[in-house]
Amino acid sequence: MKTIEEINDKIRSGSAVVMTAEEVAAMTKERGVKETAKRVDVVTTGTFSPMCSSGAFLNFGHSEPPIRMNRVLLNDVPAYAGVAAVDCYIGATEASLSRGMEYGGAHVIEDLVAGKAIKLSAHSYGTDCYPRKEIETTVSLKDMNQCFMFNPRNAYQNYSCATNTSSTIIRTYMGTLLPRCANATYATSGELSPLLKDPELRTVGIGTRVFFGGAQGYVAWAGTQCFPGVSENKDGSKMYSGATLAIIGDLKQMNANFIRAAVMDGYGISLYVGIGIPFPVLDEDLLRQLAVPNSELFTDVYDYSVPSRSRPVLRRVSYAELRSGEIELGGRKVPAAPLSSLRKAREIAELLKLQVREGSFLLTEAVAKLPSEPVKHVLEERMV
Amino acid sequence: MVKSIKVSLHFEAADTDKPIAYCLAKDYDLQFSILQADIRPGSGGRMIMDLSGEEENLEKGLEFVRSKNIKASILSKAVVWNDEKCVHCGACTAVCTHKALRLDPGTAELSFTNSNCVVCEMCIKACPTGAVSVDIFG
Numbered sequence: 001m002k003t004i005e006e007i008n009d010k011i012r013s014g015s016a017v018v019m020t021a022e023e024v025a026a027m028t029k030e031r032g033v034k035e036t037a038k039r040v041d042v043v044t045t046g047t048f049s050p051m052c053s054s055g056a057f058l059n060f061g062h063s064e065p066p067i068r069m070n071r072v073l074l075n076d077v078p079a080y081a082g083v084a085a086v087d088c089y090i091g092a093t094e095a096s097l098s099r100g101m102e103y104g105g106a107h108v109i110e111d112l113v114a115g116k117a118i119k120l121s122a123h124s125y126g127t128d129c130y131p132r133k134e135i136e137t138t139v140s141l142k143d144m145n146q147c148f149m150f151n152p153r154n155a156y157q158n159y160s161c162a163t164n165t166s167s168t169i170i171r172t173y174m175g176t177l178l179p180r181c182a183n184a185t186y187a188t189s190g191e192l193s194p195l196l197k198d199p200e201l202r203t204v205g206i207g208t209r210v211f212f213g214g215a216q217g218y219v220a221w222a223g224t225q226c227f228p229g230v231s232e233n234k235d236g237s238k239m240y241s242g243a244t245l246a247i248i249g250d251l252k253q254m255n256a257n258f259i260r261a262a263v264m265d266g267y268g269i270s271l272y273v274g275i276g277i278p279f280p281v282l283d284e285d286l287l288r289q290l291a292v293p294n295s296e297l298f299t300d301v302y303d304y305s306v307p308s309r310s311r312p313v314l315r316r317v318s319y320a321e322l323r324s325g326e327i328e329l330g331g332r333k334v335p336a337a338p339l340s341s342l343r344k345a346r347e348i349a350e351l352l353k354l355q356v357r358e359g360s361f362l363l364t365e366a367v368a369k370l371p372s373e374p375v376k377h378v379l380e381e382r383m384v
Numbered sequence: 385m386v387k388s389i390k391v392s393l394h395f396e397a398a399d400t401d402k403p404i405a406y407c408l409a410k411d412y413d414l415q416f417s418i419l420q421a422d423i424r425p426g427s428g429g430r431m432i433m434d435l436s437g438e439e440e441n442l443e444k445g446l447e448f449v450r451s452k453n454i455k456a457s458i459l460s461k462a463v464v465w466n467d468e469k470c471v472h473c474g475a476c477t478a479v480c481t482h483k484a485l486r487l488d489p490g491t492a493e494l495s496f497t498n499s500n501c502v503v504c505e506m507c508i509k510a511c512p513t514g515a516v517s518v519d520i521f522g
Contacts (some may be wrong), residue, residue, distance in 0.1 A: 048471065048473075178481075260424065266509075324489070334480075335477070338487070339473055339475050339512075346492065
């Protein structure tokens with residue numbers, strides 16, 4: 001049994017043993033849970049995936065004469081300006097008025113993080129205190145005030161694998177799905193995936209410090225649609241899914257290596273967000289979870305040709321099978337392709353390992369448990 | 385046998401007035417589309433054409449072009465993968481049935497093997513970061 005404070009003391013003194021989730025899975029297989037739990041203090045994770053529910057608050061500072069912006073365009077992408085005078089929220093999935101799906105909020109965010117200047121065009125109705133009615137200028141991260149990314153739903157604990165049983169090609173947020181189950185896509189980094197490694201959320205809560213797009217961010221709340229759940233497989237093993245995080249972090253500290261715009265053909269714009277969480281090895285129980293390998297982590301294969309909120313499940317697969325590049329579906333071998341970058345997930349877990357080792361990334365005790373919303377609501381259509 | 389090729393024609397400054405496309409169609413029975421052209425009197429330039437017709441006529445047509453002091457090079461359309469834009473997610477591998485775009489099972493890095501590529505162009509739109517494109521200059 002160790003406490004987070006004891007582990008932080010070891011980090012500060014430079015004696016903490018830090019490993020990535022992949023390394024700790026291999027070590028546990030070789031040396032067992034007991035010995036590994038004793039030796040390892042921190043396990044790092046990582047994921048780099050398209051996360052649509054993302055965006056950033058920006059504050060431009062005041063012009064002379066000042067304007068109370070009520071319509072804001074950033075490189076021709078509308079930002080939400082229904083907040084105070086020179087605040088706005090640029091959402092990742094918003095499309096450009098002139099370029100449509102080819103450029104959107106995610107690209108604005110990527111360009112800002114990369115240090116590029118963005119064209120700002122704002123309109124107002126003019127008030128006695130803010131007389132100006134329009135402004136056109138350029139802005140970049142370094143000359144704005146507070147800019148923080150605030151993503152309502154990131155870091156999905158687990159995600160479905162998608163395939164298409166219909167006879168036509170479909171373009172979805174899970175990529176291009178070929179007819180008659182000619183391919184399948186999935187989007188979780190498996191044994192490196194943060195919330196799959198502490199599935200009961202023992203150590204993650206409000207205030208937890210996380211690696212967020214290259215910066216140090218914080219868990220702000222439970223993510224939207226956060227419905228943690230567990231289901232048992234026939235052999236008694238478990239499949240965890242459903243938890244999500246709302247995360248907040250300083251856009252100015254982020255790195256374009258870990259924040260990239262994505263266009264899902266025929267669907268729309270999304271944002272690749274790099275996230276990593278370092279987990280304290282508090283006890284053997286937690287280590288056992290942290291060391292679970294791809295062969296014992298599962299997801300369900302859904303038929304995305306059924307455009308319903310409850311799509312049929314075709315089967316359950318392990319991440320080891322998905323990673324092999326082929327899954328068995330209806331007696332056939334079907335190519336399986338990821339949408340999240342394992343290479344980037346590893347890069348994040350490795351970088352986080354270095355940061356914890358050198359003492360620049362300390363672990364946190366959650367301020368509060370994530371509020372849970374046990375009842376999942378659907379949108380009913382009522383007479384209005 | 386009917387074949388289709390892409391050619392790039394380079395005109396010297398003195399040769400910009402030669403009616404090459406007309407002759408290729410009329411004298412060699414070749415169908416053409418002009419994909420790109422920037423030829424200016426006095427400075428020359430380049431034209432990229434898609435030519436289709438009997439193989440024999442294509443050969444004779446190119447011979448004719450070269451006899452007019454115009455350099456002609458055959459282009460093959462090729463898929464180009466930009467490593468800098470690539471995030472190695474693997475979304476393109478979902479549609480690359482010829483396995484030209486592959487993720488290494490060990491390093492998880494994406495690689496592109498040109499010789500496996502049939503230029504079906506499915507990957508162009510499947511790539512979320514715009515890291516794959518088609519280059520007609522081969």
